[in-house]
Amino acid sequence: MPHAGPSPRISFHGAAGTVTGSCFLLEVGANRILVDCGMFQGSKTEKELNYRPFPFQPSSLDAVILTHAHIDHSGLLPKLVKDGFAGSICCTPATMDLCAVMLPDSGHIQEMEVEQLNRRNERRGRKSVEPIYTAADAMATLVQMRAHPFEQWVEISPSVRFRFWNAGHLLGSASVELEIGPGTDRQRVLFSGDIGPHHKLFQFDPTAPSGWDYVICESTYGDTDRDDPSEENRRNMLRDEVCLAARHPDGALLIPSFAVERTQELLADLVELMDRKKISQCPIIIDSPLASRATEVFKKHSRELENGDLLRHAIEAKNVRFTESAEQSKAVDNIRGFHIVIAASGMCEAGRIRHRLKNWLWRQEGTVLLVGYQANGTLGRFLEDGASTVRIQGDEIAVRASIRKLDVYSGHADGPELAVWIEARKPIRRGIFLVHGELPAIAGLKARISASLPGVAVIQPAIDVTYELGSREAVIASSDKTLPRLSASQVGRADWHNDFQTLVLDLQDSLVKAADVKARNVILRRMRRALSEDN
Template identity: 40%
Template sequence: MNIKFFGATGEVTGSCYLIQVNHKNILLECGMLQGSKNHERHNSDPFPFDVAQLDAVIVSHAHLDHTGRLPMLIKEGYHGKIYTHNATADLCEIMLVDSGYIHEKEARWENKKRERKGLALIEPLYTTEEATRTLQYFQGLNYDKELEICSGVKLTLRDAGHIVGSAIVELMLTENGESKKIVFSGDLGHKNAPILRDPFQVKHADLVIMESTYGDRLHRSWQDTWQEMGEIIAHAKSSKGNILIPAFTVGRTQELLYEFIQHFEEWQLGDWQIFLDSPMGIKATKVYAKHSEVYDEKAVDVEKNHKGIFDLPNLHMSETTEYSMKINQINSGAIIIAGSGMCTGGRIKHHFKHNIWRKNAHVIIVGFQARGTLGRSLVDGTENINLWGEKVQVNAKVHTIGGFSAHADQQGLLDWYQGFENKPPVVLVHGEEEAMSVLAEKLKHQCQANVVQASYKQNIII
């Protein structure tokens, strides 16, 4: 038995691990590299293993850094099953097809430039059709149900609390009469986050593969986060402007809508028009609404007392371009939630064009903003932004609320590991080197854990 690490080693994207047991090859995650253009070009590299030899594929959740190369796997000839939670299968139907559309669009733009220069044309990483074809190979599962996916490999998914359908992956591996239990954390959720349950606590493992995204920091409390949100909304109301919220379409958007219901009276939200201006965000919200079986107790109660956990009386779902353009005719009293979460594209940029130069407008940043993104420049206090070649002055008040995260922080990761009763060895993945190193030291000294920081192509005997 062994596991090879082909992604998310010293970085947070491109998750990909190959487990070999009993002459079977199990691929765990098939994620896309995200970040700089130089980084992303490696998505077209050949897989570092023989696709024809794969017996099964497992993905922990729908984010593209865990699923984004699945269509390429199918293109290369894999026609076996892709095991995941039912809600993840539903989200992948949205996210992989959208990813294919983006790759096609980027290839068209690049080829226009190449044609003018007389250069060879390029093919998209994969198309919407290829992404759609991938969906037929998904087999959706429920939490806590053991399934033998091939000889010597039993799979159980546990709730990770990260996004809807996210899973901790338990694998019971048997070879030559010996059995070992491998537990892969996937992306662990932020404790007490809205809607979803806290991550399931596994009690025993022979090896733990654990994410380390925020291994070097602590999150602000949820109470302080919601208090600040309420104060910003009250201030914006007094200044009679619009509120713009760039939000990730899966997870963050749904958390906001849910909390708007919780604080509807307190924040006097009935005085606003609320818009979800994101076709993909609307589809993802429908998936969240469909899978109430994964809600925490509070969300279950909210669903019973309302028509649904997102059923705001003044919420307008904006799917069409025409509807989105009409929103920009509103100068006051609108709360607009739109993608993209880092302001790198999508409809939020159009709303910036019509609002960000207004002194009574407000921008609320509710997610991580990577270096080099428009969102990061706003967080850093830029006075001007460039929108489609036009310089636009930033007069709006920009608020950054730091308590939002779909990932466990350092203490959450330590608490989850300490829930194991036998202190199993740990392999850290899915974290930048500094965060990973800090968490490794904490695990060694506070938990007396045997810790390895995974490196690319490292092979660990189980």
């Protein structure tokens, strides 16, 4: 019998023990294929990985397969191209259209934020820094993108072919079916991408074939049982939040939201509620150039969407405004009377929502409605966890606004829905990897599915670990001598930067509340003593 050659290998270079930074390297013989190339978000420790070299040679890759356009899946593609990748980036047509607006926007944000940082660094006597990539780098990346429709086989080499299946998460989002290996030794591997929930406003339910050797499955909400409301109940819940916020006639409802899909869903529901007189008419401002451009992409593809007619109607509503320029955005702060502002980013980490928060967080008339997942270490998570004071762009802001949460617009399936999706993919013969989740979520999903997969390994990969996809089971590659860029204890959680900011705010709070100057001096002496003891 001829030697079958080495087993295929998979390396988890992101979204392992954490939600963001999706990046999986698949090696099949001489072929090297990357599935996703996403940006890390969350703590500064994780975000610093965006600036470091890739743990592989970009020029050695044959192709990239992109599951969807969200930045935590696509956001480092311009860096990959800049660092030498010259192959094709394969995706669905709608994903390509969304990347055409999202990646240049990401480059522009980096240029703008680095410019601001360098001004501060110059005043502090620190070195200047460079953006990860520029808008021009992003535009150059788009030339390498190739669109492929759902359910159509694409051959990368005689040993690798793939096709896309609807993942139900976002316009154009896909699960990726791969057949890898030579001849009769082929294995079937499925990357879930991000799986959407049932009854999503614009997306049809996810689908994919059954019968796999290996499945790589997301687990963002693996430990969560959401009450998935009907369309009517979801709108009623949104109605209640708007009415609560509108009790302040001069207030504002701020909704930090991902610019792509979440914003469009919220807009459609708000306009529908106003049309049906369930909430009062008021200005709705979409304060995001990216959301404006993404909305045009959704409009272009609206006939591919469920309820696409609702979105087309909402876009044209008279009380809906889209801001483009910085001047238009700044003018939002001058609006009088109750109004609703939807602005990126969804985790409050960048973009115009931070300016709106600086203007409204300290005011009791303001309401912040969190409508999506807030990763550890993000400003959104601190607000969700009840912080009384936060720092935004170096300024200390008291939190007096009402912080609300409405988790019915998630683009991710919850634990039971993920378990149903996995059940429909059976038989899974050799192993399932749980990725794209923090450790409690991964553990929760593992507990849900282990009993229904007897004899099948349920694996929680760590970042930068490589597995051989053997004919019986996956094993950590014995030849892998590379050190992980971060230890497992450094991903998916708040880091020392977050602890430091909390300490500074706690110290300031203690000094303000101290009875007199003597009490303040006692606090400072204790702090100095603690620092001298550590040194």
